[in-house]
Amino acid sequence: xxxxxxxxxxxxxxxxxxxxLRCNYSSSYSPSLFWYVQHPNKGLQLLLKYTSAATLVxxxxxxxxxxxxxxxxxxxxxxxxxMSDAAEYxxxxxxxxSSNTGKLIFGQGTTLQVKP
Amino acid sequence: DTAVSQTPxxxxxxxxNDKSIKCEQNLGHxxxxxxxxxxxxxxxxMFSYNNKELIINETVPNRFSPxxxxxxxxxxxxxxLELGDSAVYFxxxxxxxxGPYNEQFFGPGTRLTVL
Numbered sequence: 318x319x320x321x322x323x324x325x326x327x328x329x330x331x332x333x334x335x336x337x338l339r340c341n342y343s344s345s346y347s348p349s350l351f352w353y354v355q356h357p358n359k360g361l362q363l364l365l366k367y368t369s370a371a372t373l374v375x376x377x378x379x380x381x382x383x384x385x386x387x388x389x390x391x392x393x394x395x396x397x398x399x400m401s402d403a404a405e406y407x408x409x410x411x412x413x414x415s416s417n418t419g420k421l422i423f424g425q426g427t428t429l430q431v432k433p
Numbered sequence: 434d435t436a437v438s439q440t441p442x443x444x445x446x447x448x449x450n451d452k453s454i455k456c457e458q459n460l461g462h463x464x465x466x467x468x469x470x471x472x473x474x475x476x477x478x479m480f481s482y483n484n485k486e487l488i489i490n491e492t493v494p495n496r497f498s499p500x501x502x503x504x505x506x507x508x509x510x511x512x513x514l515e516l517g518d519s520a521v522y523f524x525x526x527x528x529x530x531x532g533p534y535n536e537q538f539f540g541p542g543t544r545l546t547v548l
Contacts, residue, residue, distance in 0.1 A: 351536070353539075355474075359541065359542075360437075360523060360539040360540055360541040360542050361476075361523065361525075361539040362539070363536055363537075363538075366536060405474055407476065420478055420481065420489055421466075421478065421537060423475070423476040423477070425473075425474075425475060426474045426475070426476075
């Protein structure tokens with residue numbers, strides 16, 4: 318069965334400094350991985366997705382994630398945080414079991430706080 | 434143009450009532466989903482419909498019933514509401530199938546409060 322673990326429930330950075338949100342996954346299959354962002358009182362927006370074409374995935378708003386099979390990780394990074402990045406971030410794996418239903422399994426979420 | 438829309442945005446009701454939340458997508462997707470986000474922001478899938486056929490039905494109480502009149506709509510009907518049903522409910526849609534092409538587009542959410 319697939320699962321994801323977000324290693325930090327809360328991350329606080331200063332504006333202009335790098336962001337690192339950590340995610341480990343568990344999957345019996347070649348995983349499909351996503352990062353979604355949820356701004357306060359808003360819906361979820363896809364930041365980026367791992368398509369297996371490249372291990373370094375670039376997303377919107379300057380975010381990137383690197384798929385590391387040996388470490389079963391898919392950490393999200395951004396070189397320089399902006400105040401507008403403050404939000405809840407979810408690491409997600411797609412269920413690709415025999416039924417291949419496309420079910421998404423969410424991590425517990427990481428709250429990113431950006432200080433001026 | 435809103436890709437996935439939900440109504441209402443906020444729903445406040447009394448225990449024991451029956452209520453519905455509507456969802457519509459204009460993306461031409463085959464598959465639609467309902468998720469529940471609890472007070473700790475944990476998101477879990479409830480149902481998934483593919484072209485009007487139920488394909489995921491997680492262990493939710495049978496007071497919850499999804500209804501899909503056509504592939505662009507997936508409504509959530511809840512009978513005999515309980516305090517524990519208070520949450521934010523998200524609708525989503527995607528093309529059929531898993532893998533990297535199963536990007537799901539989410540609606541803005543409906544915050545349900547049961548008093």
